[in-house]
Amino acid sequence: MNLKYRPDIDGLRALAIIAVIIYHLNNSWLSGGFVGVDIFFVISGYLITQIIYTDIIQQQFSFKHFYQRRINRILPVFFIVMFCISIAAWYILLPDQFTFFLKSLKTTTYFGENIFFAQNTGGYWDIKAETTPILHTWSLAVEEQFYIFFPVILIFITKIYAASKNNKIIKIISLLFILTIISFTLAQLSPYWVLLTKFNYYSLFTGRAGELLIGSITGLLSSTIKNNKHLDQVTTQEDKLRQANLFNFIGFIGVILSFILFSKHLLFPSFWAVIPTISVALILFFYHPNSYITKLLSLFPFVYIGKISYSLYLWHWPIFVLGRKYLFIDNFINFKQYIIVVSATIILSIFTYHFVETPCRKYKSSFKFSVIMYYFLPSLIIISLFYIQKDNIFNNVQSQNTLKIYKLMKTKHWEINTEGFCYNIGKECIFGDTSKKPEIVAFGNSHMEHMFRYLNQAGKMYGFSIRMIGSGGCAYMDGFIGDQRCSQIKPQIDKWIKESRIIIYTANFWGQNNKAEWKNGKTFKDIFPIFLDKMLQQNKAVIILQDIPDLNSQEVEKFFYNYLNNKKSIRYDFFTHKEIAGNEMIKQIIQGKGPNIIFFNPLTGLSTNEIDDWPFYKGIFAYADSNHLNAYTAKEFPKEVLPKQKYFWEKIAEKANQ
Template sequence: MKYRADISGLRAVAVVPVVLYHAGFSAVSGGFVGVDIFFVVSGFLITSDIIERTDRGEFSLLDFYHRRVRRIFPALFAMLASCFAMGWFVLPPGEFIGFGNSAIAAAISASNFFFYVNTNYFTEAATSLPLLHTWSLAVEEQFYLLWPLAVVLMMRWLRPWASMIVAALGIISITAAQHWLQSDPAFVFYMLPTRAWELLAGGLIALPVAKAMKPNQTIAELLAASGLTLITASIFLLNQDTPFPGLYALAPCIGAALIIAAGFHRDTMVSRGLSIKPAAFVGLTSYSLYLWHWPLLVFAGIYRNRELFVSERVAVLTAAVLASALSWRFVERPFRRRATGWKWMVPTAGATAAVCCLSLVIINSSGFPSRGPDGGPSVQALRAERAKFESSSCLRRGGLIPKTGECLLGSGNVAPRIVLWGDSQAAHLASALDEAARTTGVRVRQITKAGCAPFPDMTMLPASPLRADCPAFNASALQSVLADGNVTLVILAGRWNTYSGRGGSFLSKDGSWPSQEASKANFTSAIKETAAALATRGIKTAVVGPAPEPPTDVLTCLIRADFMNGDAPCSTMRAERSWQNNQILADLLPRSVQFVPIVPALCGQDKCPLKSGEDIYYLDAIHLSRESQHMLAPIFAKLISSSAMNSAKAGFPGQ
């Protein structure tokens, strides 16, 4: 099809916000929508090309795949080769193994499956995955396997109904996306069935019926301006807390479609602006820029072993722009201009095999530990403790609550009269409570489930398979506690910073997405309702304050520091936010609930130590280790003793 400079400019509008968003510039809080714009543009260009070649009798499925291979894989494999080299010098053995697994997925166009399966509750932060961005390439490549033949069949046999068919497929796809957004948002984000509608939106406006429409200049200007407005609003108004994709993704996708459609027959102000040479050039190099910017940011962050300063991020992005220009000039362009033929399948298959073989060598060689240590003795001990914590049967991930005689803390042949109830941040207090219970001669029953705040009537959003049975689990927990006449105290603990709507998760009464303020109100009412339900049986409620949360995974940070023979920047963190979160929770709690702050035991006024000598206080970025729990044991011993005295005075059942 005829080259359109405004579409190259639209690619620039797509890639620049993505790059800035990934670099951590908060002004473009919705910069991730650039990927959705890319999908629309790709759907339009691919469908237009297939239709034009089919109408001329020139379309060949083999030729189509040859051109796709030359367009996508040379630059991809050049980037992968560079990542292997950078990973050798920067990635500790454990992370190098993970990189090898993801490289195989990228080489065989299965990254979206890989990251969907492997990015779960306890995985490393996304900023530690150099090939995470290749998920979108996999979605497109999977779409290309199915779409060309479908277009050819529609053009030859179903041309009058093609628009209706494509629109219907798109509606089914976005309906599925919106439906599954709460139950499995990761699937909606990564997988083709729930992303296909974005590519189909581009395909829809490439059909002859859409191209035949010829709006006058005024209408074309309005369409283009409306499209640019929708895209701009999405980039600056959406954020990481927006339930996405789904209906919110309509805005950038419709915006891109309107700009493309408006430029079919008219030259608009928007199209002229997008066609200026700098924008068009960025658009031409957008694929390479997308490929290079993310791994460079990730490797720079790993090398520095901390969050990059603004100046460092700017330097990395400058390097990414340079790398993308070189990739476009010396990799993309030469390979795209070569002749087609079966011979191109051989080097592609060879490069794929090379990536897979090299990755398998890395995996089978345990990440080449001879390159550097994978953590000293204290780190290895912490790694074992973390693995034990994550695999604990008392930290449920599904199924039924523990039976009355299971998951007991403390010692002695007495019935548990205290219950620890909550999510994984309740489970990480088990060691402290166990120590406290042993010194006071009581038993504590642990009822904890990963990702589930201890509120029976609340839905936690965004939903996930991990959280799917939270309401049922919590309802069963409350029923079990109320039925136990020995229980006099329930200790609620959780990652309150996020459940109150300030950290990306929300509490909902009806399953719909609440505002941050509504989530905070739901949090307060849930505490009150749970405490009131317990009070009907004479059971006291105590809420443990939020734990300080380091800015990075402490274990990973220490491993990287050992590997690079550098100082560990994860030895302390500022205490201001921890104290603020502590006070926020205290202010939200009703007077009937006892507040148990733990920040005073873990932080000074200015700093929170994350380690001291060989003692490490965190398992990761949110869970406390046994070393820090030992410091909390006296707090819980005091709580238990106080509860025993109050229970004796009140004559609670079971005493």
């Protein structure tokens, strides 16, 4: 079935992709721009369901025809973009980054990248996720999974209710509505179930199915009214236009407010997602060609952007990610750089829309041709590339010793977790001398995590046990607005604090103080003293570990590139000295609070040579990135410094075990 073309739907697509692009350029400009993906889901559910259901009731539905149209529409341009990005990634990414990229690329051949990213990142807003060139394809995997399952489900329930003539559609919609509620409920419950938390953002079943099904229900209702002349003629044209203007306006305002007011600090997807998705459903269902919102969305600029929105979506994220890497910056910082990446995105999108998308969609080919040329052949190339390159990726490195040391330097502290340290959600998380009762709790963000081995070894050496847990980006202070990981872990930490005599905390203090993640305009400098006073009132001793030197990410990237290319005599301006400002801030905060608060440098005891050579430790670069020790340094430096810190840790052990 070919649906009657509605330009306003392309206008909705334009709104969605513009919001997504703005958000990915700078999320402070449009904090809820990620909701654009949810708009795409509703539109997809709406259109696909209308196509499938109309063909079913007319007894014309064919799986072969349905999947061929999806293949022709989605896969040719998708794989073209993936191949182009692979070439760029090979030149731009560091070897370990390219290895991860290849693994993610392989999952696109079976539409499993959403599961891959859920398993291999700390969440959608995780730093690792933000530097993954094809992260955005998770949403395409969700749609493909929906296209695989939904036709079967719809045919099945249509046959079940085939005998019901008067209320068949009501029963079908009721069942889909129940599935929608289940999907959103699973998303809402995700903070209370580790498995759901990990997969919430990326999974088809936690919220995303609900969003697609809202589109499906809207499509079924629209098809039913169109196919029932009596229902369609109950309302006059004047009333239809009046309704359309009212409900289209409500829907449009709902979408815009979602873009503006939503942020990554909400649990999402969840029942919050009902607001933008129902808003889109109102625009889709109460359609009238003469309504104000329809006319607005049908303007040529919106329609054209909507037509190329798929190409825009495919190109924009890898260009932004690789652009940041290529320009050696953490974020775009001037107007010229924004213009470059946006212009490149638009030009490539226009090209692929007109020369790949449109010809492949219109080309009348056989099902066999489409499957082989647009799916099996590109998938075979990607899988072959993965298995050829996965073990030979470093062949351009001049020596195996260079490769070995590079891998050692780039291994992050959490990537070798043989001790079972607790990152994000843990069990009891007890380390050190586990024969002793744990009276110490250590927590913080990722800067606590690379101290886990240090604290574990201190406990073993000086006879105390310690609970340790960390999660990147989380401050665990009242007044901190964290994502769902932070919210989920905080109650456990609060419980452990009550059970402990000694609190150990660390973070990148300068970075925490400059985060816009504190309630009521507060900063870390405002909140941390309140936390310390609370600990003192509870008669807790607090040890604050001094933050390690912060490095310039641009210089770190340059170092790794030059190291692989055997350019080792280059001078680097590594130090930003941000940690000095952060550490001085802590000293000011604790001044006058008494002897129960100690600010301690974990690197105390390094030899003079090691201090002078920093950020190299024992001849090896000490960091995996600009502000985290690599696994080698995190494991080795405690062996040197802990014997020299004997007096300090013996006093801590005495207090813990008294």
